[in-house]
Amino acid sequence: MERASLGVFDGDEMAGFMKVRFKPSAEEVHRVFLDGGVHPGHRRRGIGTALVRAGVEAAKVVHALHHPASRLVIDVHKAEHIAGIPELLRPQGFAPIRYFQRMVHPLGDMPIPGGTGIEPWSEQNDEDFRFVRNESFQDYWGAAPMPVDHWQNKVTNQTFRPAASFLLRNADGAPAGALVTMNWEADTEATGVRDAHFMIIGTLPEHRRRGVASALIAHALRAVAEQGYDRAILSVDSASLSGAPGIFAKAGFTPTSRHVRWALEA
Incomplete structure (x- = not known):
C-alpha cells in the first residue's frame, strides 16, 4: 500500500x-x-x-x-x-479494449430448483474452491492463477459470503465447479438494496456443457433469496467464448449497465 x-x-x-x-x-x-x-x-x-x-x-x-x-x-x-x-x-x-455487461436477477418469488451434489463453502473445502477458480479461469482473458495469500486477500475477505458460495462435485466426489458470492455492507447501507454479487462462477474445462454452471446458479439463486438478498448481480465479458452470457440470460439475468476496460501499454 x-x-x-x-x-x-x-x-x-x-x-x-x-x-x-x-x-x-x-x-x-x-x-x-x-x-x-x-x-x-x-x-x-x-x-x-x-x-x-x-x-x-x-x-x-x-x-x-x-x-x-x-x-x-x-x-x-x-x-x-x-x-x-x-x-x-x-x-x-488509455484506450477502450473490452466491454463487460452487468446483469441483474431480481429474485422475487419465482420457484428456483436446487442442485444436487452441491455444498457450501467451508474451511475444509476452501482449497477445492481455489483449485476450481484457477483451473477454470486459465482461458479467461486477463486472468492469472491465485496463490493462497492472494485468494485470502481478494476473495475470502470481509466481503465474502460463505453461506451463499457453493462447490459442485462430480459423481466421484472431485470438484467440478464453484460459485463465490460477495456483498458490500456499505453499498447496502447507501442504497437500501442488498445485493448478492456472484463474483466467481467457474467450471473445470472437462465438465463444461454439462449443466454445472446452471446448477450452481440455480442453487445460489434460491439460497440468496432465502437469505434475504434483494437481487443477484454478476458481470460477464461481452467477448467471452464460453457461452456465459447465454447461460446467465437463461437463468433469468437481464443486462443493465456496461463497464469498459481501458488499457495503457506502458
Whole structure:
C-alpha cells in the first residue's frame, strides 16, 4: 500500500484516491489494475488527472518489483455511464479494449430448483474452491492463477459470503465447479438494496456443457433469496467464448449497465 496507493484530502475529508494491484504471476504481459475515484463535490479541479498520473507511475514501480521481464499493461475498469471517464483517460494514453455487461436477477418469488451434489463453502473445502477458480479461469482473458495469500486477500475477505458460495462435485466426489458470492455492507447501507454479487462462477474445462454452471446458479439463486438478498448481480465479458452470457440470460439475468476496460501499454 505504501508504494501503490494515494489519498487526496480536503482537511479531514477524503476527496479522491487511487490504488494499483499487480498480478501474482505473469508471462509475456503483466496487467496492473488501476482503480480510484474522486468525490463528486471535488471534480473538475484536476484531482482525477493527478491521481491517474500518480497511478501510472505507481504501476511502473510495482511492475518493476514483481515482473520486470514482462510487458506492462495498465488497466482501468469503469462503468460506461460515469461522466468524464473518456476525457480523463484518453489524454493519458488509455484506450477502450473490452466491454463487460452487468446483469441483474431480481429474485422475487419465482420457484428456483436446487442442485444436487452441491455444498457450501467451508474451511475444509476452501482449497477445492481455489483449485476450481484457477483451473477454470486459465482461458479467461486477463486472468492469472491465485496463490493462497492472494485468494485470502481478494476473495475470502470481509466481503465474502460463505453461506451463499457453493462447490459442485462430480459423481466421484472431485470438484467440478464453484460459485463465490460477495456483498458490500456499505453499498447496502447507501442504497437500501442488498445485493448478492456472484463474483466467481467457474467450471473445470472437462465438465463444461454439462449443466454445472446452471446448477450452481440455480442453487445460489434460491439460497440468496432465502437469505434475504434483494437481487443477484454478476458481470460477464461481452467477448467471452464460453457461452456465459447465454447461460446467465437463461437463468433469468437481464443486462443493465456496461463497464469498459481501458488499457495503457506502458
